[in-house]
Amino acid sequence: MTDDRPAGPVPPVDPGKLKAFLDRLSTEVHAADDWGQVATYIPELADVAPNQFAISVVLADGTRLSAGARSVPFSIQSVSKVFMLACVLGREGDNIWRRVDREPSGDRFDSILLLEQEKGRPRNPFINAGALVTTDAMLANRAPKQALSEFLGFLRAAAGDEDIHIDPSVAASEARYGFRNVALANYLKSYDNLHNAPELTLGTYFHQCAVEMTTDQLAMAGRMIAQLPGAPPLMAPARARRLGALMMTCGHYDGSGDFAFRVGLPGKSGVGGGILMVAPGRASIAIWSPGLNSYGNSKVGTEAAELLTDFTGWSVFS
Numbered sequence: 001m002t003d004d005r006p007a008g009p010v011p012p013v014d015p016g017k018l019k020a021f022l023d024r025l026s027t028e029v030h031a032a033d034d035w036g037q038v039a040t041y042i043p044e045l046a047d048v049a050p051n052q053f054a055i056s057v058v059l060a061d062g063t064r065l066s067a068g069a070r071s072v073p074f075s076i077q078s079v080s081k082v083f084m085l086a087c088v089l090g091r092e093g094d095n096i097w098r099r100v101d102r103e104p105s106g107d108r109f110d111s112i113l114l115l116e117q118e119k120g121r122p123r124n125p126f127i128n129a130g131a132l133v134t135t136d137a138m139l140a141n142r143a144p145k146q147a148l149s150e151f152l153g154f155l156r157a158a159a160g161d162e163d164i165h166i167d168p169s170v171a172a173s174e175a176r177y178g179f180r181n182v183a184l185a186n187y188l189k190s191y192d193n194l195h196n197a198p199e200l201t202l203g204t205y206f207h208q209c210a211v212e213m214t215t216d217q218l219a220m221a222g223r224m225i226a227q228l229p230g231a232p233p234l235m236a237p238a239r240a241r242r243l244g245a246l247m248m249t250c251g252h253y254d255g256s257g258d259f260a261f262r263v264g265l266p267g268k269s270g271v272g273g274g275i276l277m278v279a280p281g282r283a284s285i286a287i288w289s290p291g292l293n294s295y296g297n298s299k300v301g302t303e304a305a306e307l308l309t310d311f312t313g314w315s316v317f318s
């Protein structure tokens with residue numbers, strides 16, 4: 001921890017200095033001797049080289065800054081859960097909270113432990129059990145294709161970019177080996193907290209996780225959660241604040257406390273190595289580095305996030 005800024009108001013960041021910092025960061029992380037381990041339980045992700053890095057930042061005035069592999073699409077995996085929840089809140093509002101809670105789980109993202117204890121109502125929408133419930137709500141007895149096309153439309157509108165797609169080979173790879181998610185879906189169904197056939201909800205979920213985006217696109221899509229002035233009006237400010245609160249408390253699973261401690265910003269990770277972070281009113285940030293730490297969150301990405309908030313003073317606790 002190198003943060004020794006004095007207390008008091010944080011001055012706005014100079015875009016030129018921030019760009020120089022991002023370039024330096026991108027060069028320095030490449031000297032890392034431990035990039036973490038890529039996820040292997042989805043075979044298609046096991047082939048990704050761990051020593052890659054990208055960071056993109058969109059500022060409140062619309063300035064866009066990036067460094068590293070900013071145009072390489074990666075599998076957003078669980079980062080999709082934030083946007084799926086946003087879609088479902090738009091469709092059915094607070095009704096979704098009857099089916100899923102809003103508390104940190106303290107367990108791994110794919111854990112089944114609490115589900116029995118809490119009678120099929122998952123702790124939060126960002127662990128896999130909770131995300132299966134939000135995906136199920138989005139599906140709402142429609143064909144998976146229809147729900148997925150609404151979801152993709154939402155993401156593209158949020159990013160202001162039509163070039164966002166699902167990688168079918170990643171979805172198929174997870175469908176073949178996603179035995180824990182199959183278990184979670186069936187368990188939810190046994191508590192009547194899955195309203196569609198488990199295989200349909202699972203298929204939709206695997207495809208939503210297989211969306212590919214670049215950090216440039218993801219940072220643009222995060223503008224609405226960061227409540228930046230130029231963001232498309234897809235979500236009411238009160239909802240964006242609450243999404244941010246959930247990202248802060250639950251966005252990194254059992255590593256959420258550590259992420260809040262080190263970085264101090266709401267963030268959502270995925271096993272593809274992506275992290276979306278928001279500095280409310282200031283910036284939307286996307287980072288990608290595919291090697292993971294022991295929590296299943298990007299290792300170098302988390303380190304970079306920590307250095308970024310040290311540099312900018314963007315921690316919400318500043």
Ligand SMILES: NC(=O)CC[C@H](N)C(=O)O
Binds near residue numbers: 076109206
């Ligand atoms: N943490 C993650 O990104 C998990 C997403 C992955 N598709 C899974 O369900 O296991």
